[in-house]
Amino acid sequence: MNPIALRTVKSLFLLLALALLAGCSGLRLVDNDVQSHTRWTTKPAEPGNTYRFERLPSQQGPGLPSEPGQDPLEAMAQAALAKFGLVHLPEAALLTVQVSTTTVVQPGYGGQWPGVPLVSIGAGTAGSHIGMAFPMMRYEPPLYIREVQLILRDNRSGEVVYETRARHSGVWSDARALLPAMLDAALSGFPNPPPGPRRVNVQIPR
Numbered sequence: 001m002n003p004i005a006l007r008t009v010k011s012l013f014l015l016l017a018l019a020l021l022a023g024c025s026g027l028r029l030v031d032n033d034v035q036s037h038t039r040w041t042t043k044p045a046e047p048g049n050t051y052r053f054e055r056l057p058s059q060q061g062p063g064l065p066s067e068p069g070q071d072p073l074e075a076m077a078q079a080a081l082a083k084f085g086l087v088h089l090p091e092a093a094l095l096t097v098q099v100s101t102t103t104v105v106q107p108g109y110g111g112q113w114p115g116v117p118l119v120s121i122g123a124g125t126a127g128s129h130i131g132m133a134f135p136m137m138r139y140e141p142p143l144y145i146r147e148v149q150l151i152l153r154d155n156r157s158g159e160v161v162y163e164t165r166a167r168h169s170g171v172w173s174d175a176r177a178l179l180p181a182m183l184d185a186a187l188s189g190f191p192n193p194p195p196g197p198r199r200v201n202v203q204i205p206r
Contacts, residue, residue, distance in 0.1 A: 027203045030178055032185035034200045036164035036193040041154060044191035045095065045162070047085025051152070052093035053077075059100065067175050073099055077150065080183040084190050095161070098151040101179060106143040145169040148182045162191065166200065177204060 038044070059070045068076075077099040078088050086095075145167070152162035166186035172178060185200035 026206060028172070028206050030168055030170075030181040030185070030202045030204055032166040032168050032182055032200045032202065033197060034164065034166045034185050034188065034193075035197045036162070036186070036189065038162050038192065039159070040161050040191070041157065041159060045084070045086065045152070046191070048087060049085075049095060050087045050089035050093050051081070051095040051097050052088070052090035052155070054096040054098045054153070056098070056100075067101070067103060068179065072176065073101060073179065076180045076183055079180065080187050083184075084187065093155050096153045096155050098153075099148070099183075101146065101148045101175075103147075103175065104145040106145065108140045108142045141171045142173070143169055143171060144173055146175070146178065146182065148179060148186055150183070150186055164190075164193070180204075 053074050055070060077097065081088075081097070146169070147165055147167045149165040150163070151160055153160050164186045166182045168178065168182055168185075170178075181202040181204050185202050188200045
């Protein structure tokens with residue numbers, strides 16, 4: 001094996017070892033791009049305020065097999081809102097909450113590492129070589145681009161008083177594990193979040 005190929009193979013093994021070490025960690029990081037907007041007409045929401053969920057006609061179905069339906073999504077949102085003392089009480093709601101999520105999947109691909117020569121693995125004598133050669137291959141997994149959005153309205157006037165969204169892209173496909181963390185990120189700073197876009201990181205178990 002020539003020196004260039006040997007260095008390339010060593011580098012690949014080092015990257016693989018680092019990836020395996022990272023995979024052994026008990027936590028994973030869900031990094032979110034978050035932006036929130038507020039327009040409280042009287043005073044911001046406070047613990048004890050009540051709300052009900054509101055659904056669009058497109059949210060009435062069971063959802064895709066790989067994604068949670070609206071019932072599980074609203075249950076996740078209810079758990080996130082409870083951390084701020086908001087109470088799900090539809091019959092006496094001061095606020096309405098609309099929660100939605102979208103997912104875009106960019107397919108992965110495979111191919112040869114550019115500029116990497118063939119690697120020969122085999123056995124032979126001093127005068128000959130018997131073996132096979134194959135290109136060093138790489139594989140990029142699918143990328144999942146997710147977004148969750150929460151819209152809170154004054155139940156009496158119908159005016160939007162709070163709007164927030166969180167966006168995350170990564171290779172994890174388990175929406176039911178990721179969405180609660182994304183909802184927590186979207187509600188960070190509630191009811192008076194900082195202005196402008198921000199990055200909010202949430203750790204979850206593997």
